[in-house]
Amino acid sequence: MLVVRNIVKEFRSGEQLLKPVNGISLSLEQGSFASIVGRSGSGKSTLLAILGALDKATSGGVVVDNVNISTLPDDKLTAYRRDDIGFVFQQYNLMPSLTAKENVMLPMEFAKVPRAERAARAAELLNTVELPPEVHDRKANRLSGGMQQRVSIARALANRPRLVLADEPTGNLDEATGNLIIELLGGLARRQKTTILVVTHDRSLSERTDRRFRLAQGKLEEITRD
Numbered sequence: 727m728l729v730v731r732n733i734v735k736e737f738r739s740g741e742q743l744l745k746p747v748n749g750i751s752l753s754l755e756q757g758s759f760a761s762i763v764g765r766s767g768s769g770k771s772t773l774l775a776i777l778g779a780l781d782k783a784t785s786g787g788v789v790v791d792n793v794n795i796s797t798l799p800d801d802k803l804t805a806y807r808r809d810d811i812g813f814v815f816q817q818y819n820l821m822p823s824l825t826a827k828e829n830v831m832l833p834m835e836f837a838k839v840p841r842a843e844r845a846a847r848a849a850e851l852l853n854t855v856e857l858p859p860e861v862h863d864r865k866a867n868r869l870s871g872g873m874q875q876r877v878s879i880a881r882a883l884a885n886r887p888r889l890v891l892a893d894e895p896t897g898n899l900d901e902a903t904g905n906l907i908i909e910l911l912g913g914l915a916r917r918q919k920t921t922i923l924v925v926t927h928d929r930s931l932s933e934r935t936d937r938r939f940r941l942a943q944g945k946l947e948e949i950t951r952d
């Protein structure tokens with residue numbers, strides 16, 4: 727469902743030409759649970775931004791379900807980001823004064839999901855991510871980090887995307903909570919056939935995913951054994 731063909735991303739920094747992504751190809755089946763591990767500054771966020779159409783590659787193509795997003799006009803790209811991709815961030819990025827349920831309903835409003843459907847769908851998603859029902863109506867800033875990340879995963883799933891991109895989703899969590907979040911993401915990939923790609927600097931986390939890649943010197947290689 728995701729095919730990345732030889733993408734390159736260049737940044738000019740004074741006299742220097744940086745290429746944090748320098749000829750990367752990747753192919754993931756629908757329902758894959760995959761991770762990209764790399765050191766700080768290796769280009770993980772740059773690559774994820776290109777896959778999520780938040781940034782454009784200097785060259786190369788990204789094809790999602792047979793649509794080449796590298797050549798889509800801006801209005802179609804906005805729709806792609808809204809409808810086909812879910813983002814999960816290290817800092818959760820929830821609206822602090824909205825409740826858990828309201829945070830999950832927000833992307834549905836942008837996608838014009840009928841009002842009557844939103845609350846029921848949000849509650850169902852919060853149940854899927856195992857957020858206890860008694861905190862569904864609690865403000866996001868009064869939830870623990872692990873709970874906030876569950877809400878952010880439910881929000882990422884709000885418009886039933888085919889691809890979820892997660893940037894260091896356990897970076898702010900203790901190990902036990904981080905492991906629960908990774909199990910949750912893996913379960914979503916396997917049961918709901920959502921393709922999930924996690925980027926992380928944490929090797930032990932990447933070992934819990936089904937396909938693992940390493941990003942270094944602008945190149946991606948699949949890790950097939952330890």
Ligand SMILES: Nc1ncnc2c1ncn2[C@@H]1O[C@H](COP(=O)(O)OP(=O)(O)OP(=O)(O)O)[C@@H](O)[C@H]1O
Nearest residue numbers: 737739744746764765766767768769770771772773
């Ligand atoms: N907009 C930009 N302009 C210039 N250089 C950039 C830009 N964005 C990223 N870079 C450079 O590209 C390289 C890769 O950055 P990137 O943020 O993708 O790495 P990362 O692996 O996600 O790092 P971290 O784990 O610290 O977030 C770095 O050298 C960074 O300084």
